[in-house]
Amino acid sequence: MTSSLHLWLIPLVPFAGFLVNGLLGRRFPKALVTTVALIATLIPFVQVANIALHFSSLTLPYTEQVATWITAGNFHADFAFALDQLTLIMLLVVTGVGFLIHIYSVGYMAEEEGYWRFFAYLNLFMFFMLTLVLAENFLLMFVGWEGVGLASYLLIGFYLTKDSAANAGKKAFVVNRIGDFGFLLAMFLLIAHFGTLSFSEVFNQVAQHPEWQGGFLTAIALFLILGATGKSAQIPLYVWLPDAMEGPTPVSALIHAATMVTAGVYMVVRTHVIFDRSPFALSTIAVIGTATALFAATIGLVQTDIKRVLAYSTVSQLGYMFLACGVAAYSSGIFHLLTHAFFKALLFLSAGSVIHALSGEQDMRVMGGLRKKIPITFWTMTMAVFAISGFPPFAGFFSKDEILYQAFISPNGLGKILWFIGLFTAGLTSFYMFRLWYLTFFGESRAQATTAHDDHGHGHGHGVHESSWVMLTPLVILAILSGIGGWVGVPEAMGGHAEIAHFLSPVTGAAHEAAEGRSMELLLAAVSVTVAVIGWFIAHLMYFAKPALPAQLASKVRGLYSLLLNKYWVDELYGAVVVAPLLLISRYVLKGLFDTGVITGGGMAIGYSAQGLGALVQRVQSGNIRSYAGWLALGAAALLLLTYVGFGTHLLFR
Amino acid sequence: MHLVLFLIFGGLCVAGALNLLLQRHPINSALSLIVVMTSLAVLYLLLGAEFLAAAQVIVYSGAIMVLFTFVIMLLNAGKEERTHGSKAAYIVGFPGAAALLGILTYIFLKQSDHLGSAKLGGYLVTTSDLSRVLFRDLLLPFEVTSVLILVAILGAVALARREH
Amino acid sequence: MVVPIAYYLVLSAILFSIGVAAFLIKRNIISIFMSIELMLNAVNLTFVAFAHQWHQVSGQIFVFFVMVVAAAEAAVGLAIIIAIFRTRNTLDVDHVDLMKL
Numbered sequence: 001m002t003s004s005l006h007l008w009l010i011p012l013v014p015f016a017g018f019l020v021n022g023l024l025g026r027r028f029p030k031a032l033v034t035t036v037a038l039i040a041t042l043i044p045f046v047q048v049a050n051i052a053l054h055f056s057s058l059t060l061p062y063t064e065q066v067a068t069w070i071t072a073g074n075f076h077a078d079f080a081f082a083l084d085q086l087t088l089i090m091l092l093v094v095t096g097v098g099f100l101i102h103i104y105s106v107g108y109m110a111e112e113e114g115y116w117r118f119f120a121y122l123n124l125f126m127f128f129m130l131t132l133v134l135a136e137n138f139l140l141m142f143v144g145w146e147g148v149g150l151a152s153y154l155l156i157g158f159y160l161t162k163d164s165a166a167n168a169g170k171k172a173f174v175v176n177r178i179g180d181f182g183f184l185l186a187m188f189l190l191i192a193h194f195g196t197l198s199f200s201e202v203f204n205q206v207a208q209h210p211e212w213q214g215g216f217l218t219a220i221a222l223f224l225i226l227g228a229t230g231k232s233a234q235i236p237l238y239v240w241l242p243d244a245m246e247g248p249t250p251v252s253a254l255i256h257a258a259t260m261v262t263a264g265v266y267m268v269v270r271t272h273v274i275f276d277r278s279p280f281a282l283s284t285i286a287v288i289g290t291a292t293a294l295f296a297a298t299i300g301l302v303q304t305d306i307k308r309v310l311a312y313s314t315v316s317q318l319g320y321m322f323l324a325c326g327v328a329a330y331s332s333g334i335f336h337l338l339t340h341a342f343f344k345a346l347l348f349l350s351a352g353s354v355i356h357a358l359s360g361e362q363d364m365r366v367m368g369g370l371r372k373k374i375p376i377t378f379w380t381m382t383m384a385v386f387a388i389s390g391f392p393p394f395a396g397f398f399s400k401d402e403i404l405y406q407a408f409i410s411p412n413g414l415g416k417i418l419w420f421i422g423l424f425t426a427g428l429t430s431f432y433m434f435r436l437w438y439l440t441f442f443g444e445s446r447a448q449a450t451t452a453h454d455d456h457g458h459g460h461g462h463g464v465h466e467s468s469w470v471m472l473t474p475l476v477i478l479a480i481l482s483g484i485g486g487w488v489g490v491p492e493a494m495g496g497h498a499e500i501a502h503f504l505s506p507v508t509g510a511a512h513e514a515a516e517g518r519s520m521e522l523l524l525a526a527v528s529v530t531v532a533v534i535g536w537f538i539a540h541l542m543y544f545a546k547p548a549l550p551a552q553l554a555s556k557v558r559g560l561y562s563l564l565l566n567k568y569w570v571d572e573l574y575g576a577v578v579v580a581p582l583l584l585i586s587r588y589v590l591k592g593l594f595d596t597g598v599i600t601g602g603g604m605a606i607g608y609s610a611q612g613l614g615a616l617v618q619r620v621q622s623g624n625i626r627s628y629a630g631w632l633a634l635g636a637a638a639l640l641l642l643t644y645v646g647f648g649t650h651l652l653f654r
Numbered sequence: 655m656h657l658v659l660f661l662i663f664g665g666l667c668v669a670g671a672l673n674l675l676l677q678r679h680p681i682n683s684a685l686s687l688i689v690v691m692t693s694l695a696v697l698y699l700l701l702g703a704e705f706l707a708a709a710q711v712i713v714y715s716g717a718i719m720v721l722f723t724f725v726i727m728l729l730n731a732g733k734e735e736r737t738h739g740s741k742a743a744y745i746v747g748f749p750g751a752a753a754l755l756g757i758l759t760y761i762f763l764k765q766s767d768h769l770g771s772a773k774l775g776g777y778l779v780t781t782s783d784l785s786r787v788l789f790r791d792l793l794l795p796f797e798v799t800s801v802l803i804l805v806a807i808l809g810a811v812a813l814a815r816r817e818h
Numbered sequence: 819m820v821v822p823i824a825y826y827l828v829l830s831a832i833l834f835s836i837g838v839a840a841f842l843i844k845r846n847i848i849s850i851f852m853s854i855e856l857m858l859n860a861v862n863l864t865f866v867a868f869a870h871q872w873h874q875v876s877g878q879i880f881v882f883f884v885m886v887v888a889a890a891e892a893a894v895g896l897a898i899i900i901a902i903f904r905t906r907n908t909l910d911v912d913h914v915d916l917m918k919l
Contacts, residue, residue, distance in 0.1 A: 622742070622915065623915030623916055623917075624742075624743075624911075624912060624915050625850075625911045625912075625914070625915075626742075626743035626747075626841075626842060626845075626911060626912065627741075627742035627743050627746075629743060629747060629838075629841050629842055630742045630743040630744070630745070630746040630747030630748075630750065630842055631742060631746055631747075631750075632750075633746070633747045633750030633751050633754065633838050633841075633842065634746050634747070634749065634750035634753075635750075636750065636754060637749075637750045637751075637753035637754045637757065640754060640757050640758070641753075641757055644757065644761055656820060656821050657820075657821050660821045660825065660826075664825075664829050667829065667833060668829070668832060668833070668836070671832075671833055671836040671837070671840075671856060672836060674836075674840055674849075674852065674853065674856065675836055675839060675840045675843065675844075675853075680846050680848045680849045680852075683844075683849050683852055684848075684852060687852050687855065687856060690833075690856065690859065691859065694859055694862070694863060697826070697829075697863060697866075698863075698866055700821075701826070701866050701867060701869075701870040702870055703866050703869070703870075703878050703881070705878070705882075706862075706866060706878055706881055706882065709882065709885060710862075710885070713885055713889055714855075714859070714885065714888075717889065718855065718888065718889055718892045721892060721893065721896060722848065722851070722852060722892070722896070725848060725896045725899065725900065726848055728900070729848075729899075729900065729903050729909060731846055731848055731909050743842045743843075744842070747838075747839075747842040748839065748842065750838070751835050751838040751839050751842065752835070754831075754834070754835055754838060755831055755832065755834075755835035758827075758828075758831035758834070758835075759828055759831055759832075762824045762827040762828050762831065763824055763828065765824070766822050766823075766824035769822065769823040769824050769827070769871060770822075770823055770871050771820040771821060771822045771823060772820065772821050772822075772823055772826065772867070772870055772871070773820050776870065777869075777870050777873050779869075779875055779878055783875060784875060784878060784879065784882075787875050787876070787879060788879060788882070792879060795883065799883060799886045799887075802886070802887070802890055803886065803889070803890055805890075806889075806890030806891070806893050806894050807893065809893075809894045809897065810893045810894050810896070810897035811897075812897075813894065813897035813898055813900070813901050814896075814897040814900045814901060816904075
């Protein structure tokens, strides 16, 4: 029996940081705010690292009950934290990448108003995310789930004087809420069928009943999928993520790349016991993931804002993770989550460095030729671009390839189709990432003399410059991780030991091994690399060798180009189909009918009737003595009658 | 004999009361009231209350009604005019009064066999009987009433005084 | 020829009701006051009748006290009427319907 690991400290220290910075930060000097925020993130990371070092000596699964929350009849739910291999990986990602991004933000947000507010919100986010990951039951996980949505809203709308930022925050929150609704329904079904929300108890019950297949388990799974699509920005609830780029770039890196959006994947992997019993749900996830991956990649092909491209890339890569879960290759999904956290955070942070260098410019059409001017940013971003495109030996190659391989050999009938679409999307990924690379760093500078103020809020006025070491150090660390991060998952076919799959197998179950064996795996890997190279080549052709080509192509397929540029008009579709009717109902039915009519009208009616009644009664108080005398006479007669016949007079009149 | 006397003076009472009701000028009403008081004094005599009959004439018709007449003449009260009046008084009041009359009459007549009858000279209370009770058993209330009258005099003087 | 006590009581009831009716009809304050006196007298008659029936002196003593109180009340009440007449200059009870002048 191991001694207490004090898991409760891990979320609570950032929460304390949030309280200190949130309540007092306005009056602190900037150095103090920074110190509080960084310590509040460093301590959890050190604690997690310590746990990781001693991990093999722990007895698992390890749970820690902090307090009782609800006991109602047979149902009870507690504030309880649990630790197993999956949790450990997530903790390392959240605290590690989170800490690096905190350091980066010190430099990036140095000249912002509301510096203290930013770090307070960032710590709040860490608190909720760590709660989500450490939770031992669905209810506590939901607390973290909703909390990260709240923190996301606060951070997206950080530039609170900008309308677009506020709207984006609202959109994110509302769309997330729809997903949360699905999660809630799943929880209700769980309570109804299992009587408990604790992970271990639910999974034990499912394991004891091998005859439970599909049916209500499918229903639960589908609702959980709804929640996951909301949080992880899959079809149909992905629309908030591109708009979320209104937030500061570190926010995009932390929340919308590395951690919050992966919560959906984490949740699916955590509850995979339920999903395993419902092939229909698994197929649904796989289809949604693949479709989203392709869909988002196509949109990313033509976007001009550097952060938008990365946003759609995130949606696309999350689709890969969902594809992995859909073919029951859960450890592959987590492996891609891990590598994606490294290279996507790196991409966002270096994009932030580019934007910072250009004093707020985000449009790639006016970038170019930055390779010599900001070399460190250039090299770190290059590492990330190669990683995401799936070139060996960088991180993304091993994880993405693992997913595609698992899709190919999946017993699911759709496996090969999904593999093909995933492969094609990988090619698109390579293409648009290298497009971004060329447009930003190569060629002649297309920058205009004026400075832009979009994301950054301030103009530098002293030309293109490399970022400070505060911002560059995290970039370098992440670049190294993007390089070697995939080496924990090298499959045996290529001479590795697939450490991460074995590490996670107690939680996720053993991975599939195909009958075709290793040669098939190598063949598929070679195909993936080839496709990635083709993508690079086309990008090289269009954006380096013949820069006039993109415009010519666009004019030739104007309809398709317009469709992609306008994101398939999905936002407009939602606006017309969902938002507009809701607004009408709100305005005319709920406001006009209920609010004005029933509630206000009811209140007024009571008021008027009280007035009317008062007016009636007022007539008695006329001041006229004779009328008083009249009433007196009547009263006297009544009293006399009562005295004579007694107070049971009412019985007389039966 | 008793009955005849009762009917005559009882009738006088009722007539006086009705006249009080129907007369327009208050002085006529006052004079009718004096008739009522005097007839009541005779009825008291019939019921054997000699002191009270005397007191009725002396105090009520001799002092109180004279006071009323003085005030009527002082204030030069004239004939009543028709003013806007009060509907409640007629609509609610008259049924009330009628109900009072009806109920009371009904009760008294119903119980008339339980009640006895008055005989002339059946029960005579002399002044000495009355004063014996009054000054022995009820001395305190008697003295208190004298205080009450004193207070009433002071109050009347204070209220009716002309402000300077 | 005896007179049943009930007749005295009925007479008293009639006088009382006429007093109430006069109270309701009359507009002159003094007339209203007089109708109050009429009501008091009706009650006095009831007391004396019952005193006669039950051979008790206390009925008559009560009448004595009622007379005393009625006298005091008449004196004070008329003083009030005079005071009101001085300020409002009217003896019509329908015109005295506001507390404020």
